Amino acid sequence: TVMTEPLFNLILDISCLCSIVCSLIAIVQKLSSLNLVEVYRPVSTFMNANYFGCISEFMIIICIYKLIYNNDRSGISFYGIALLANLISLYLSGSYSSVLGIVTGIFILLLYAKKYKKIIAVSIVFISIAAILVLFPVLMPRITSDVETTASLRLTIWNEALRAFLNHPLFGQGLLSYFKVSREMGVYVQPHSHSIYIDVLLNFGIIGTLMIISYTFILLKNTFASIIFKTSYKRLDAIHAKIGILPIVVAKL
Numbered sequence: 001t002v003m004t005e006p007l008f009n010l011i012l013d014i015s016c017l018c019s020i021v022c023s024l025i026a027i028v029q030k031l032s033s034l035n036l037v038e039v040y041r042p043v044s045t046f047m048n049a050n051y052f053g054c055i056s057e058f059m060i061i062i063c064i065y066k067l068i069y070n071n072d073r074s075g076i077s078f079y080g081i082a083l084l085a086n087l088i089s090l091y092l093s094g095s096y097s098s099v100l101g102i103v104t105g106i107f108i109l110l111l112y113a114k115k116y117k118k119i120i121a122v123s124i125v126f127i128s129i130a131a132i133l134v135l136f137p138v139l140m141p142r143i144t145s146d147v148e149t150t151a152s153l154r155l156t157i158w159n160e161a162l163r164a165f166l167n168h169p170l171f172g173q174g175l176l177s178y179f180k181v182s183r184e185m186g187v188y189v190q191p192h193s194h195s196i197y198i199d200v201l202l203n204f205g206i207i208g209t210l211m212i213i214s215y216t217f218i219l220l221k222n223t224f225a226s227i228i229f230k231t232s233y234k235r236l237d238a239i240h241a242k243i244g245i246l247p248i249v250v251a252k253l
Contacts, residue, residue, distance in 0.1 A: 019055070023086065
């Protein structure tokens with residue numbers, strides 16, 4: 001692999017900078033729609049608000065990771081700004097299902113870094129935020145206004161996506177299959193099936209999914225060995241698992 005730790009950190013820094021720009025674009029989109037649309041979810045530079053929210057989720061985890069392991073004061077300021085920007089992006093995108101992945105990822109990062117006092121502090125913050133949202137539900141209008149509709153709609157989407165998968169179970173129907181399938185079936189048109197697991201099966205079939213799983217296992221084999229057996233693999237391997245796997249596996253329904 002050509003990936004090195006300095007190159008990896010450079011990529012993360014560039015990603016953080018780009019995410020700040022995306023957040024500013026989303027803020028402008030939201031402000032420009034205030035008098036036009038009652039509930040508008042900005043997409044920033046993405047094709048869908050959920051995609052925007054998903055990337056914001058990853059960037060929040062990355063920012064937390066950088067804040068944990070960075071001792072430079074200027075670096076802390078930069079990642080703090082990036083973290084705030086992505087929290088704003090996530091809120092504006094309305095992709096609240098990402099919160100579970102973020103909470104899980106943060107706790108795993110802190111636990112792996114043995115920051116036990118920070119775990120207590122973060123727990124207090126999360127509990128306080130949850131209490132505020134319960135007391136003032138207007139802060140999250142999508143949850144209070146159309147949660148039943150959203151849940152019913154997702155069940156319909158998952159059902160139609162699974163039916164489409166069964167039509168081509170071995171090799172799937174290619175990238176963005178659900179967008180084509182939803183238009184052909186006359187159901188609610190969406191660019192994805194709102195489930196990364198169903199999307200992979202629909203797009204690439206059983207064979208393609210097994211290939212992805214096998215490739216991922218090969219890439220992360222040393223990571224799991226490093227974490228479980230505390231072998232001498234580079235810390236970069238462990239980084240991949242910490243900031244990538246758990247938020248996806250836990251919350252990408």
